[in-house]
Amino acid sequence: MRTEIPPGTLYMLILKSLALLGAQHGYGIALHIQQVTGDVLQVEEGSLCPALQRMLLKGWVKAEWRQTENKHRARYYTFTPAGRKQLVAEVREFERAMAAIRRVIQPV
Amino acid sequence: MTELLRKLAGLLRRNDIGAGLHEEIETHLEMKASATSDPHAARRQFGNTALLLEDARAAWGWPRIEAWLRDFRYAARMVTRMPAFAATVILTLALGIGASSAIFSLIDTVLIRALPYPDSERLMAVHDTRLADLGSRVPVSPGRLEDLRRLSRTFEAIAGSHVDTLTxxxxxxxxxxxxxxxxxxxxxxxxxxxxxxRAFNVDEERFGGPPSIVIGDALWRRRFAADPGVLGRGLTLTGRSYTNRGRHASSVPLSGYFDGSLDAETG
Incomplete structure (x- = not known):
């Protein structure tokens, strides 16, 4: 069963994937997230592509065109120092929220 | 701020961005399709490519401004298509807005805005009235004004004026x-x-004293070209010679309504 990406976590997932993968294209990022989560989280292209554009605008990632193994031209994304700062901030905020939620839903 | 700059720079190469996104999405789709056994299923699952391109491009756009421009173009088209209807609507709006703002400015001046005098909240207008018709306002005669002034313990001071037209x-x-x-x-x-x-002195205020006038700001500008040397100049009003003693401040609304103030006892 597939689960929707929790709202507000997409940037964090993309940035973390780029931190692990180095330069990667959109499809590679989507594939990575899908594989790492054991097919639980499926990033829809409809949200991934616009999100990458917004991150380009915010200066969190950089993009450059490169040749793929299959002789296609694809846009490879790498994250910037600003992106790293954003990732740290988002992870901290997410874990704070998760810890809080866990305290609410845990059986006492 | 830098985001705004990047967006502005994107405006210059918007065609490049569109083409780039198109290629990126196509590549993405092909990679995904070739990774699965059924390329058609992958394409189906991918969804609407045009919509995806549109959404990705929107990140670089100015949705508010673009929506506003679209609305504006639509409005312009509708106006040219139905000029009579448009004219009716515009006229209705213009008259409606004009009438309300005219009434508001009247109410603002008369009821809301304070008079431009110091301590204007302590200024009162005093009228005589008839017992038979309490809403009526009767001018206060000079003798009565003097009685009011002498006997009143409510007011710090009382003064009156009577407006007339002179030649x-x-x-x-x-x-x-x-x-x-x-x-x-x-x-x-x-x-x-x-x-x-200066204001009138005790001598000028007395009955039979030297006839004096303080001219209003408008008359000063109109008649004397805002000449500061008008003090002491003579004015002949309805056959009588008055000496100019001063000029009202332009902020005093009196000068809007009256061309000058005369000492009463000369009238």
Whole structure:
């Protein structure tokens, strides 16, 4: 069963994937997230592509065109120092929220 | 801020961005399709490519401004298509807005805005009225005004004025001016001394004293070209010679309505 990406976590997932993968294209990022989560989280292209554009605008990632193994031209994304700062901030905020939620839903 | 700059820079190469996104999405789709056994299923699952491109491009756009421009173009088309209807609507709006703002500015001046005098909240208008018709306002006679002034313990001071139209024959051409005949202490009650010159002195305020006038700002500009040397000049009003003692401050609304204030006892 597939689960929707929790709202507000997409940037964090993309940035973390780029931190692990180095330069990667959109499809590679989507594939990575899908594989790492054991097919639980499926990033829809409809949200991934616009999100990458917004991150380009915010200066969190950089993009450059490169040749793929299959002789296609694809846009490879790498994250910037600003992106790293954003990732740290988002992870901290997410874990704070998760810890809080866990305290609410845990059986006492 | 840098985001805004990047967006502005994107405006210059918007066609590049569109083409780039198109290629990126196509590549993405092909990679995904070739990774699965059924390329058609992958394509189906991918969804609407045009919509995806549109959404990705929107990140670089100015959705508010673009929506506003679209609305504006639509409005312009509708106006040219139905000119009579548009004219009716525009006229209705114009008259409606015009009428309401006219009424509001009237209410604002008359009811809301304070009079431009110091301590204006302590200024009251006093009228005589008839017992048979309490809503009526009857002018206060000079003798009665003097009684009010003498007997009142409610007011710090009381002064009155009476507005009349006089003929100014000082210049080559006669001119009708409206003037207020004012009682002693008029300027000190309003706490609005003349901007130029002085208020009437005790001598001028007395019956039979030297006829004097304090001219209004508008008359000063119109008749004397805003000459600061008008003090002591003579004015012939309805056959009588007055000496100019000063000029009202332009902020005092009196000067909007009256061309000058005369000492009352001369009238």
């Amino acid at each position: 100014d024959t000082t210049g080559v051409l006669p001119e009708r001016i409206s003037a207020a005949f004012v009682s002693p202490g008029f300027f000190s009650v309003l706490k609005a001394p003349p901007a130029l010159g």
